[in-house]
Amino acid sequence: MKFSNYFIPTLKNNPADAEIVSHQLMIRAGMIKQSSAGIYSWLPLGLRVLKKIEEIVRQEQNNSGAIEILMPTIQSADLWVKSGRYEDYGKELLRFKDRGGREMLYGPTNEELITEIFQSYVNSYKDLPLNLYHIQWKFRDELRPRFGVMRGREFLMKDNYSFDLNEEDAKISYNNMFTAYIKTFLKLGLTPISLRADTGPIGGNLSHEFQVLASTGESTLYYDKELESINPENIEPEKLQSYYAAVDDLHDKDNCPIDEKNLKISKGIEVGHIFYFGTKYSEKLNANVQNNNGEKIPVHMGSYGIGVSRLVGAIIEAFHDDKGIIWPIQVAPFKISLINLMPDDKNCKLECDKLYEIFINENIDILYDDRVCSIGKKLSDNDLIGTPYHLIVGKRDLINNLVELKERKTNISKKLTPEEACNFLIKQINSKK
RNA sequence: CGGGGAGUAGCGCAGCCUGGUAGCGCACCUGGUUUGGGACCAGGGGGUCGAAGGUUCGAAUCCUUUCUCCCCGACCA
Numbered sequence: 001m002k003f004s005n006y007f008i009p010t011l012k013n014n015p016a017d018a019e020i021v022s023h024q025l026m027i028r029a030g031m032i033k034q035s036s037a038g039i040y041s042w043l044p045l046g047l048r049v050l051k052k053i054e055e056i057v058r059q060e061q062n063n064s065g066a067i068e069i070l071m072p073t074i075q076s077a078d079l080w081v082k083s084g085r086y087e088d089y090g091k092e093l094l095r096f097k098d099r100g101g102r103e104m105l106y107g108p109t110n111e112e113l114i115t116e117i118f119q120s121y122v123n124s125y126k127d128l129p130l131n132l133y134h135i136q137w138k139f140r141d142e143l144r145p146r147f148g149v150m151r152g153r154e155f156l157m158k159d160n161y162s163f164d165l166n167e168e169d170a171k172i173s174y175n176n177m178f179t180a181y182i183k184t185f186l187k188l189g190l191t192p193i194s195l196r197a198d199t200g201p202i203g204g205n206l207s208h209e210f211q212v213l214a215s216t217g218e219s220t221l222y223y224d225k226e227l228e229s230i231n232p233e234n235i236e237p238e239k240l241q242s243y244y245a246a247v248d249d250l251h252d253k254d255n256c257p258i259d260e261k262n263l264k265i266s267k268g269i270e271v272g273h274i275f276y277f278g279t280k281y282s283e284k285l286n287a288n289v290q291n292n293n294g295e296k297i298p299v300h301m302g303s304y305g306i307g308v309s310r311l312v313g314a315i316i317e318a319f320h321d322d323k324g325i326i327w328p329i330q331v332a333p334f335k336i337s338l339i340n341l342m343p344d345d346k347n348c349k350l351e352c353d354k355l356y357e358i359f360i361n362e363n364i365d366i367l368y369d370d371r372v373c374s375i376g377k378k379l380s381d382n383d384l385i386g387t388p389y390h391l392i393v394g395k396r397d398l399i400n401n402l403v404e405l406k407e408r409k410t411n412i413s414k415k416l417t418p419e420e421a422c423n424f425l426i427k428q429i430n431s432k433k
Numbered sequence: 434c435g436g437g438g439a440g441u442a443g444c445g446c447a448g449c450c451u452g453g454u455a456g457c458g459c460a461c462c463u464g465g466u467u468u469g470g471g472a473c474c475a476g477g478g479g480g481u482c483g484a485a486g487g488u489u490c491g492a493a494u495c496c497u498u499u500c501u502c503c504c505c506g507a508c509c510a
Contacts, residue, residue, distance in 0.1 A: 012459065012471065013445045017503055037502065091434095092509085109510090143434070143508065150510095157510055209510090273510060307510035341469060376470040383470095394469055404469085 001334070002356075003369040007044050010381050021216055022316035023148030025325050029385050031312075038145025038153030045385065046312065048333035050156065053311050054135055056187050056330065057158045064180035066131040066160050071113050073137050077103035079112035083284050092140045106139040111281050111303055114161045118299065119287040125165045128289065128299070129173055133160030135308060150269070150313040157309075162302040165291060167278065170300035174206065174276045175237035177304045181210050181272050182232040182240070188311065189328030190318060193223050193268055195245045206276040208241065211268030214317035218269060220248040222256070225264040269314045274304040319409075325386030326409050334367040335429050337387040341375050341394035351403070351418060352393050358422055364429050383408065389428075391421055 009030040017034065018024040026032050031046030042050055058068065077095070080086035086093075086105075094106040107113070114132060122130065135158045145153045162173035178194070185192035190212040197209040211221055213228075223245035230240060244258045256263065281287065282298035290296055307314075319326040329335060336359060340352040352368065359366040367387060369378050375394075382390055390413075392404040397415060405421045406413035416424070 009443095011444060016439080016445070019504070034502090138510080140509075144504095144506090146504085155510065159510085270510070305510050310510055344468090374470085374472055375468065376472075378471090379469085380471050392469080396469060 001365075001367055003367055004371050006367070008381075008385065009043070010384055018148060020147050020150070020317070021320055022150065022313040025316055025320060025384070026148055026313065029325060032149065038142060038151070040149060040152060040154070045333050049312050049315075049327070049331055050309060052331045052333070053188060053315075054156070054158075054308050057184055057306055057308055058135065060180050060184040060187065061133050061158065061160065063183075064131075064176055066133045066177075066180075068134060069117075069132050070134045071107075071110050071117075071136060073107055073139070075105050075107045075110075075113055077105055079116055079285065080105065083112050083115075083281055085112070092142065094139050094141045107136075108138050108140040109157075109303070109305070110134070110136075110159055111161065111301075112285065115281045115285045115287045115301070118161075118163055119282075119285060122163070122287075122299075123289055125289050125291050128163055128165050129169060130163040131160060131173060131177075133158060133304075148313055149309045150317075152309065155307060155309045158306040160304045162304070163287075163299045164302075165289065165297075165300070167276075167300055170276055170278070170302055171206070174274065174302050177274055177302070178208060178237045178241070179232050181274065181304070181306070182230070184306065185210060185212055185271065186232070187330065188315065189330055190271075190315065191228055192272075193221055193227050193245050193266075194241065195221070195223075195247060196241070197273065208274050209270050210272035210274075211270050212314055212318060213266050214269050214314060215267055216317045217267030219267065221266050221268045222246050222248065222251040223264055223266075224258050224262055226262070228264065269310075269317060270307075271311050271314050272304075272306045274302065276300075276302040320386075323380065324384035327386045327388055329388045329429070329432050332365070332386070332388050334365045334385075334387045336364065336366045336389045336391055336425060337382040337385070338366055338368045339378050339382055339390055339392045340368070340370050341378065341392060343370050343372050345395050347398055348393055348395055351398060355391065355393070355403075355418060355422065359425070362426050362430075364426070389425055391425070393418075 011028045014024050015027050018027055026046060029045060030043050031049065032040040032042055035041050077086055093108060096104055098104050135156065137154055138157045139154050142151065142153050145151055162170065162177065164170040164173050182192055182194065193211045193213065194208050195211065197207045211219065224243040227243050227245060278300050279298040282301055287299050288296040289299055315328065315331060316325050319328060338352060338355055340348050342348045352370065356366065356368045369382060371378065386408060388408050390406040390408060392406060397403060401417050402415045403418050403421050404413050405416055405424065
């Protein structure tokens with residue numbers, strides 16, 4: 001993509017409305033624009049990142065055996081009356097009427113809808129287990145939205161729902177999803193810490209929340225330092241769940257079960273939550289299946305959420321410096337910024353055009369900064385945007401057939417020939433695909 | 434919802450106390466000079482001062498009402 005043909009409205013000043021660093025950077029990098037409190041438009045750069053995160057979440061869901069569907073944002077109140085949550089959910093639930101006077105709502109979650117879908121089609125234990133997910137916008141009319149997309153009223157969430165014949169099977173589904181969550185967050189470049197959690201208004205009796213480490217995180221975590229280096233491929237979920245981890249108000253330092261030397265304290269951001277809640281909804285909404293004795297029994301359900309739009313903010317909270325965002329390569333909107341310091345110079349332009357073609361042919365996302373503007377603005381804009389690699393082409397070095405390759409994360413740059421730089425980048429980037 | 438703060442040009446702000454018809458920096462447009470870290474010079478465009486009502490000869494400024502946004506707290510992906 002050529003910068004001059006694209007739309008990345010960067011800002012020099014911090015907007016007065018934004019308090020936390022991810023919110024400030026998202027606005028300054030031209031990723032989002034606030035529409036009203038807790039509601040945002042996603043501009044091209046933000047949308048690219050959102051889609052990348054969504055895709056990683058989707059892949060891991062698919063790998064886990066979950067099946068994608070898409071349910072509507074607008075729901076009829078009827079089902080919520082049946083489940084009892086039309087009363088219970090309170091003012092967070094955005095309610096309105098359609099032209100026929102029917103009570104409608106903007107879904108904050110989808111247990112009722114999915115249960116209805118399930119009961120419409122599934123009648124036999126032979127069709128279990130079943131695990132359906134969707135990635136859809138939700139709305140919760142928060143008392144106080146804040147922190148940009150980290151705590152929006154409208155937000156993109158991946159939620160899925162597992163259906164099993166009994167509690168034992170449901171726990172297998174639960175643990176399967178537990179592992180999928182750890183894998184997902186690791187794949188996003190984050191460090192997940194899982195904590196046993198309260199079940200909250202969704203209800204149920206087994207629940208974990210997933211926090212990712214970020215120095216600017218909202219909650220303080222106390223946990224076994226082993227959790228920072230786990231590999232979900234070779235560890236059982238039960239074993240992983242047995243490691244100590246607690247948020248500050250639940251941590252009792254006198255009765256902590258692990259040694260102080262193994263205890264780590266860090267800040268975290270909650271990005272996922274999973275629940276097993278048994279037959280709470282299936283009973284109320286008649287989601288029954290017949291077992292092998294022909295008896296009708298309510299299915300055991302679990303629900304699992306990942307805040308996809310929140311993750312955009314969480315990743316920035318985890319990876320930034322005073323110059324801007326530092327994207328993990330997996331979610332970077334572009335892998336490379338190709339920066340032409342002097343677009344009016346014939347040789348610079350020729351070299352950049354050539355390099356651009358090479359990366360386009362390699363199918364590598366590249367942002368070609370061909371704008372005619374000052375050098376400082378280009379370099380600082382690209383730092384702000386946070387592409388992992390900056391390939392800087394200027395008149396001075398080009399005389400010696402050299403370009404500068406800078407790694408955003410370390411700020412280390414080297415002078416290489418264009419060929420060397422290309423080879424290095426293609427190798428690096430393809431190895432992380 | 435309780436407590437605090439803010440709405441003046443695209444962004445960041447000053448002006449308000451003490452009323453006299455709006456200004457600064459950045460951004461933007463034109464021309465020129467520059468060119469390895471947010472350039473320089475000259476010229477230029479852009480605001481019914483959140484909205485409504487009131488006081489006054491006169492309101493960004495004083496009074497009333499209202500809307501919006503932000504921060505702290507209680508709650509959440």
